[in-house]
Amino acid sequence: MKPDYYKVLGLAKDASTADIKKAYRKLALKYHPDKNDGNPSAEAKFKETAEAYQVLSDPEKRSQYDRWGHNAPGSMGGGFSAQSHDDFFREMSSMFGDLFGGGFGRNQQRQVRKGPDLNIKLVLEFEEAAFGTRTGKNVQIKRPSICSACGGSGSEPNVPLTTCGTCGGQGRVIVQHGMMQITQTCPHCSGTGKIITKPCKTCNGRRVVEKIDTVSIDIPAGIHSGQRLRVQGAGGLSPDGGNPGDLYVTIHVLPHASFRREGTDVYSDIDISYSKLVLGSSVEVETLHGPVKINVPPRTRSGSKMRLRGKGVPVLNSPDTGDHYAVLNVAMPPVVSVEVKALLSELEGYMQDIK
Ligand SMILES: [Zn+2]
Ligand SMILES: [Zn+2]
Incomplete structure (x- = not known):
């Protein structure tokens, strides 16, 4: 029933x-x-x-x-x-053509290819990685770009194009899709409705050529070695007029002359005299955020770490910042002169006395 x-x-x-x-x-x-x-x-x-x-x-x-x-x-x-099914489908196409062409068009997207994704390695100075680059870092990359000889038309200049025979110049064709007929971008002319008769000599009608371009890449503060950034749309241009590919940037951070980075914390070695460690002193420590004075309390052991809160590397995508640790090491006198020898011998005698 x-x-x-x-x-x-x-x-x-x-x-x-x-x-x-x-x-x-x-x-x-x-x-x-x-x-x-x-x-x-x-x-x-x-x-x-x-x-x-x-x-x-x-x-x-x-x-x-x-x-x-x-x-x-x-x-x-x-x-x-x-x-007749043909009549019915023709009517459905007129009702739904646009909708299915745009919203349902899984097949359509396959025909217009996305441009190629590109991978590059980007070397950053220690500070660049720590603080990022607010104005963007300019990088030269080789990528498929618009052919300037033909302006991206793919045709030799001044040679007229002919109308595409597959779609009759409409740029769209009706195809059977399951039960329905739907309109799609013409695969023959990629939706342009025109066919190139004489391809551009520079790009061979591909519309794009490999070119060296300058790309500005925003480096977020706190990035570290091995991380990969994706710059949407900065990859190669699509020869079909589809979306450009993406650019993937693998970060390599150069070592610093005096700072070591561990996550968001920074370590530096501070040479300090034995007498200052024993008697206590005030020492200036160089950090990423400029010099900071620290108080070394009396009887501080060699190898002690002094923590400077918030003087490390900014945490990626966060308002927080890591810490700086100054590692205190006993400085050796540059020359062991007669005077130094005498003083230290006297001290050594005293140290043995109190054992
Ligand atoms: Zn066509
Ligand atoms: Zn060209």
């Missing part, structure tokens, strides 16, 4: 033609095979709504259906699906 066509579309018997069209459009989109991953119950619903729409959208068939129900005379065994 076939379901009631009005119930299928969720309409009352007195629904207007506009209501029928609106209700069908909504349901067809809901149950479209593209949206349901080939779910068989959705496909059955899709066919059911299509059949209901075929009948109710045709005034003559509708009045027959209203009078006789599914047993209308001349409807071959109670079916109304006698309308």
